[in-house]
Amino acid sequence: MKYDVLIFDLDDTLLDFGMTEQNAFRLLFEEYGLPNGLNDYLGTYKAISKILWDDLENGRTTLSELKVERFKRLFIELALEIDPVIFGQKYIENLGKEVHMIEGVEEMFASLKDFRIALLTNGFKDAQHNRVNGSALKNLFEIIITSEETGFQKPQKEIFAYAFEKLQISDPARVLMIGDSLTSDIQGGNNFGIDTCWFNPTRKLNKTDIQPTFEIHTWNKLAEILKKQPITVNA
Known part of the structure; x- marks a missing residue:
């Protein structure tokens, strides 16, 4: 060697990344008037996200598709009327502010x-x-x-x-x-x-x-x- x-x-x-993800979500859900969003929705999001990241690793989706699709699926499942495109972009911006x-x-x-x-x-x-x-x-x-x-x-x-x-x-x-x-x-x-x-x-x-x-x-x-x-x- x-x-x-x-x-x-x-x-x-x-x-x-776990701490980064939690903080980014908490602040974003608070911005959308959902102060309990982190506790209420993070588990569901992680399950959806894991499927999509596995799909990404195996060439079944792209990063640009994943960026929106994970939130699109989340909001459909939770019956929330939130634009997944805007939410996804704000989430990326929040991630960039977190350093742990x-x-x-x-x-x-x-x-x-x-x-x-x-x-x-x-x-x-x-x-x-x-x-x-x-x-x-x-x-x-x-x-x-x-x-x-x-x-x-x-x-x-x-x-x-x-x-x-x-x-x-x-x-x-x-x-x-x-x-x-x-x-x-x-x-x-x-x-x-x-x-x-x-x-x-x-x-x-x-x-x-x-x-x-x-x-x-x-x-x-x-x-x-x-x-x-x-x-x-x-x-």
Whole structure:
């Protein structure tokens, strides 16, 4: 192993998306005169959203369709007369204002002085860039790539090919993909032939046939893995 390029996922890897989602929803429902909306509707929304994000990973929908469809289905089920297009756009704007760093991330990045670092996220460009720029992650990444920009999403090979082109690298042995999602980050890295590191802080059981190269539960373990391998930094 001679990794010198580290590609990170963002949501629930570096930033806490659960907290981001809750705050974005709470403020938006309050704006619409539904102060109990978070408690009343979030569970239903998450069930709908999970189906659509699974569809996205499997190529059955697009990000632009998902942006509206999740709220369209929610409001139909709840019999709420709210425009899903406007609501969806406001929700994305709210997401971009929420920054909640996962424990150990800042210390982990402080130890990665000898690596090229990139971000590869299945998400909306404006929200993801705003969250990064509003956090201690600002200026850490050589490049930030979102699925909205590329038209592809993890685990599709095309988004990894896009990242390799932008980073001007061709050797997969130089790259380690790091993220919390087996079906997105780890499967995507495996599909593209690069090593992977599953960030699994809650120690979930892997009930799939997707196998990461490494599994870590705290961020200090990543530094330990990287210290054990010789580093050859190339342009």
